[in-house]
Structure formats: C-alpha cells, structure tokens
Amino acid sequence: MPRPNILFIMDDQHRHDYLGAAGADFLRTPHLDRLAAAGVRFTQCTTNAPVCAPARIGLASGLQPSRLGCLDNSGRLPLGTTTYYQRLRDSGYRVGCVGKLDLRKSDGYNGRYGDRPYAYSWGFTHPEECEGKMHAGSSPTPIGPYTHYLAAKGQLATFHQDYRRRAAAGWSTDCRDSPLDSADFEDAYIGRRAAEWIAHVPDDFPWHYFVSFVGPHDPFDPPTEYGDRYRDAAMPPAISGSLAGKPEWIKKRSADFAPDQIAQTRRQYCAAIELIDDQIGQILDALEKRGQLDNTYIIFSSDHGELLGDHGLYTKSAAYEASLRVPLIIAGPHIAGGRVCDALCELIDLNATICDFAQLAPQRDIDARSLQPILDGQTNIHRQATVAALHNFRCMRTGTHKYIQNYNDCDELYDLEQDPDELDNIAATNPTVVGDLARRLRRRLG
Structure with missing residues (x-):
C-alpha cells in the first residue's frame, strides 16, 4: 500500500465547544460534523500555549514551547530545530501549506507568493504562507499573497482602512461585517487555494498539506452574506460571576460587557466559523474528486480557543477552558468512525501522530506522544495530565x-x-x- 497523504486543516482561535458535532446547535458546521462522523472526535485536547506563535512553534517542533523560550507572540522557531515538516520532506513527501504559519511572526513580509526562504528551511516544498488577519490589515501596501490579491482587485485600501478603524475601536468589540465580499474574504481565498492545490498536485509522491485558516480570530468581521445568517440568532450566555479568587492580572483585564454585546460578538464568531466550514467542504470535495479520500488522513484542530466574554475576557492568553481547549478531529484509513474520545491530549501530540501516519520512526527527545494507539482502538488513555505555559x-x-x-x-x-x-x-x-x-x-x- 502506498504511503498515505496527510491533510491537516487548522483554524485560528476556535474554542472547543463551537462545533455542531460537540453539541453546538446554534452553529452550522455540516462539513466538520461529517468529518467527525467519519473519524474520532477528541473532547479533551488542550493547547500547549494559548497564544498563536508559541502554540504553532510547539506543534511544528513537538516540543513544549517553553523549552524553546517561546512564551508569547514575539517567539520564533529557533534555527536548527527539527520540525515534522522537515522529517516528512526528508522521507519523500511533498510538503505544502497555505495560510498562517506564525513560525517567525515578528517578520513583517511573507513574500509575494508566500514563499520566503525561511519557509523552505522549515521543511515546506510548496509554501504559500498567508498573512494573519491583523497582519494583513496592518499595511497599506502588499506584504504577502493575500494582500497582493486584494491590491490586484482594488480592495486593499478599503480593507486597510477598515482595520485601522477596528484597531482604534477595539479588535474584539468592533464586530461590524467586513466590507469585503465573501469571495474576497481571506478564509475564502485560503479555501480556494487549498482546493486548487489538491486538485493539481502530482500523485507521484505522497503529500502533506497544511491548510491554516486565519479565522475565526478577532476581529469578528464576517462578510455580510454570512453575518446575515446569524443576525438574530440566540447565543449561549458567557460565564459570569465573582472574580474572587482570580489573580490580579485577570481582574485588571476583565471588563463588564453587556449581554447584548457578547451575544453580537458570538453571532459574528459563528458566522466566521460557518464560512470556514464551507471552505472545508470545498477542500474535501477536491480530495474526493482526485479519488484520494481512501488514502488520506485528515486532521482538524485549532491553535487555541477564544474566551468570547467568559469571565469578562476576550481572545485567549488565559488558562481557562474556553482559551485552553481546542477542537480535534482525526479521520482516515483504518480509523473506525463515529467515535468520541475523552482521553487527555495536547496539541503537540499531532506532531508525533502525523509522523506515525507517514511511517517514520519515533523522534527522540521530543515531548509529543502519538495518538495512533487510540486511533487503532488499542487504548482509551493517552496522558494523565496536560500542561500549558505562557510568560x-x-x-x-x-x-x-x-x-x-x-x-x-x-x-x-x-x-x-x-x-x-x-x-x-x-x-x-x-x-x-x-x-x-x-x-x-x-x-x-x-
């Protein structure tokens, strides 16, 4: 049997409980729900660092981000650190990506086509590293493939001015619809590019493709087509209560948001997730048209969660459940579907799991542990405890x-x-x- 393809779909700042398959009946995620029905949904996966760059650096390396000194968004993947992308490349895989990487976040320019030289050093053979949401909106001139796309369509100035206004008003609370049409929204761009890559990648070598959406990260600015679907939808309330017993830094960060304001941000967050789910449907359709579904492992997860007003907090950078836990679904060859697993696991464990899928020998001296025994039905226990750290x-x-x-x-x-x-x-x-x-x-x- 030929070595399998491996498709890893990640989005950004997706809390664990905002998924139809997880019981969120206020949200529509039919394609992710279909994936969950075909594979295993893990309910207790936690990030190793509830901030973008450290979480992704830990995933790439299989190491606790703290071991690499990466405890906030200024962290960089140290040169010379082995990544699972390199291991797959060196074993004969094509290794592509489209979307956000955040392995060197402090650099402001991703390259015209998202193929800056660093991307090759990390192990990618076919990179298209797109700008993150705030990164894309920060510059009046193109700084990566997505902003070049907007500039070519005459939309970059509109997008940049819109993000300047949101930055001044507050990224999380200014949740107006995007001025962009759905087709020009960045996650739609990433979804199209991913489906195109899968449709045309040669089949003479196995491939690993990392599709990394930039939403539903704040600002919560879905296109109107999607915002309209949730305009008056009922939303679950935020967790509220006394902050007694919480540390001072949490008390200072917490704010008294009105319930209507929280509900509105949650509606827009749901709209952004549904747009991503539609893109995932297109990607899975492209895979099916190539006749490669039966020989492709598919993973869906996120880098960290989103508090959405819980405890008076937004975004992440806290150890509470909505920030720490992430969705995780794995489907593919010989994985019995329709299972829900409550085993404790960490985001970095996907590093070792993917290398297992590619039939590579275990890597020494990393912290990641493969989930393959659970996927094979050999056990329901993975870790006794999970850990996370920031500065x-x-x-x-x-x-x-x-x-x-x-x-x-x-x-x-x-x-x-x-x-x-x-x-x-x-x-x-x-x-x-x-x-x-x-x-x-x-x-x-x-």
Missing part, C-alpha cells in the same frame, strides 16, 4: 482538576467535575492537591 503562568489539567500557577500572584485550583465554569478557586482549602499538581508540573516543565 506569566503555567498550568496542569487532569481529568478532574486544573492547577494554575500564576507568577507573583495567587495559585488557582478548580474542580472541573463540580465547577466546570471555573468560578470557585479552591486552592487555599486543598493544599495537598495543590502540592501534588505543583510537583507534577515542575517535573513536566522544569
């Missing part, structure tokens, strides 16, 4: 508790079975549990 905190999450170690601030401990909304910090009354999780966290992260 101001680190945390450990077990099947029952979450421990957050805030630097120069109070510790947090939540009983996730009794308090899934994380409203009651029980650290002070449970010193034994705190001590045990602190020791385990220290063993994992140093």
Whole structure:
C-alpha cells in the first residue's frame, strides 16, 4: 500500500465547544460534523500555549514551547530545530501549506507568493504562507499573497482602512461585517487555494498539506452574506460571576460587557466559523474528486480557543477552558468512525501522530506522544495530565482538576467535575492537591 497523504486543516482561535458535532446547535458546521462522523472526535485536547506563535512553534517542533523560550507572540522557531515538516520532506513527501504559519511572526513580509526562504528551511516544498488577519490589515501596501490579491482587485485600501478603524475601536468589540465580499474574504481565498492545490498536485509522491485558516480570530468581521445568517440568532450566555479568587492580572483585564454585546460578538464568531466550514467542504470535495479520500488522513484542530466574554475576557492568553481547549478531529484509513474520545491530549501530540501516519520512526527527545494507539482502538488513555505555559503562568489539567500557577500572584485550583465554569478557586482549602499538581508540573516543565 502506498504511503498515505496527510491533510491537516487548522483554524485560528476556535474554542472547543463551537462545533455542531460537540453539541453546538446554534452553529452550522455540516462539513466538520461529517468529518467527525467519519473519524474520532477528541473532547479533551488542550493547547500547549494559548497564544498563536508559541502554540504553532510547539506543534511544528513537538516540543513544549517553553523549552524553546517561546512564551508569547514575539517567539520564533529557533534555527536548527527539527520540525515534522522537515522529517516528512526528508522521507519523500511533498510538503505544502497555505495560510498562517506564525513560525517567525515578528517578520513583517511573507513574500509575494508566500514563499520566503525561511519557509523552505522549515521543511515546506510548496509554501504559500498567508498573512494573519491583523497582519494583513496592518499595511497599506502588499506584504504577502493575500494582500497582493486584494491590491490586484482594488480592495486593499478599503480593507486597510477598515482595520485601522477596528484597531482604534477595539479588535474584539468592533464586530461590524467586513466590507469585503465573501469571495474576497481571506478564509475564502485560503479555501480556494487549498482546493486548487489538491486538485493539481502530482500523485507521484505522497503529500502533506497544511491548510491554516486565519479565522475565526478577532476581529469578528464576517462578510455580510454570512453575518446575515446569524443576525438574530440566540447565543449561549458567557460565564459570569465573582472574580474572587482570580489573580490580579485577570481582574485588571476583565471588563463588564453587556449581554447584548457578547451575544453580537458570538453571532459574528459563528458566522466566521460557518464560512470556514464551507471552505472545508470545498477542500474535501477536491480530495474526493482526485479519488484520494481512501488514502488520506485528515486532521482538524485549532491553535487555541477564544474566551468570547467568559469571565469578562476576550481572545485567549488565559488558562481557562474556553482559551485552553481546542477542537480535534482525526479521520482516515483504518480509523473506525463515529467515535468520541475523552482521553487527555495536547496539541503537540499531532506532531508525533502525523509522523506515525507517514511511517517514520519515533523522534527522540521530543515531548509529543502519538495518538495512533487510540486511533487503532488499542487504548482509551493517552496522558494523565496536560500542561500549558505562557510568560506569566503555567498550568496542569487532569481529568478532574486544573492547577494554575500564576507568577507573583495567587495559585488557582478548580474542580472541573463540580465547577466546570471555573468560578470557585479552591486552592487555599486543598493544599495537598495543590502540592501534588505543583510537583507534577515542575517535573513536566522544569
């Protein structure tokens, strides 16, 4: 049997519970739901760093981002670090990408065609690295393939001015529709480019393709065609309650958002997800037309979640569930479908899993663990606990508790079975549990 193709679809800032297959009946994701029905949906996957660049650097390397000194968006993938993209390339795979990478986020120019030399050094043979949402809107002149596309269509000035206004008003709270038509929205561009690549890639070598959508990341600005579908839709309320027991940095960041304002941002967030789901449908159709569905592993996940007003917070950069947990679906050859798995796993585990799919030997000295035994039905247990870290905190999450170690601030401990909304910090009354999780966290992260 020829070695399989591997299609990895990622979006940006997609919280774990905003998926039809996960019970979100207020949102339409038929193509992702179809993928979940064909494979395994993991309910307890957490990011290793709830910020874009560190999460993606950890995924590429299979290492905890903290081991590489990448704890915020200024982090870069260190030169000389082995990536799974390199390993696949060196074993005979074509390795393509379209969309956001964030392996060297601080560089402002992606190249006319998204093929700056760094992309080849990371292991890509067919790169089209697009600009992230705020990156794309930051420049009045083209800085990558998507903004070149907008400039050619006479839309870049309109887009840039719109993002200047949003930046001044507040990225998360200014959630007007995009001035762009649906076809010119960046995630539609990425979806088209992905379907075209799959339709035309030669079949003489196996391929890995990383499709990385830039939404539903804020600003929440779907095209009107999609915004209209959710204009008056009922949305689940945000988690609210006393901030007693929360660290000072959370209290300072939290704001008192009106319920109507939260509902509106959630509607626009759903609209952006439905647009992405439509693009995923086109990508899967292109794969089916090539006759390659039966020999292609398909993965869907996200780099981190989105708080959407929970605890008075937006975006990510916190250890609470909506920020930390991400959706994860895996389907493909010999994977029995229709399964839901509650095993604890980390985003970096996809690094080792993909290398398993490509029939590569396990890589030494990485933190990622392959999910292949679960996919093969050999076990339902993967990790005893998952960890994550940023520059101001680190945390450990077990099947029952979450421990957050805030630097120069109070510790947090939540009983996730009794308090899934994380409203009651029980650290002070449970010193034994705190001590045990602190020791385990220290063993994992140093």
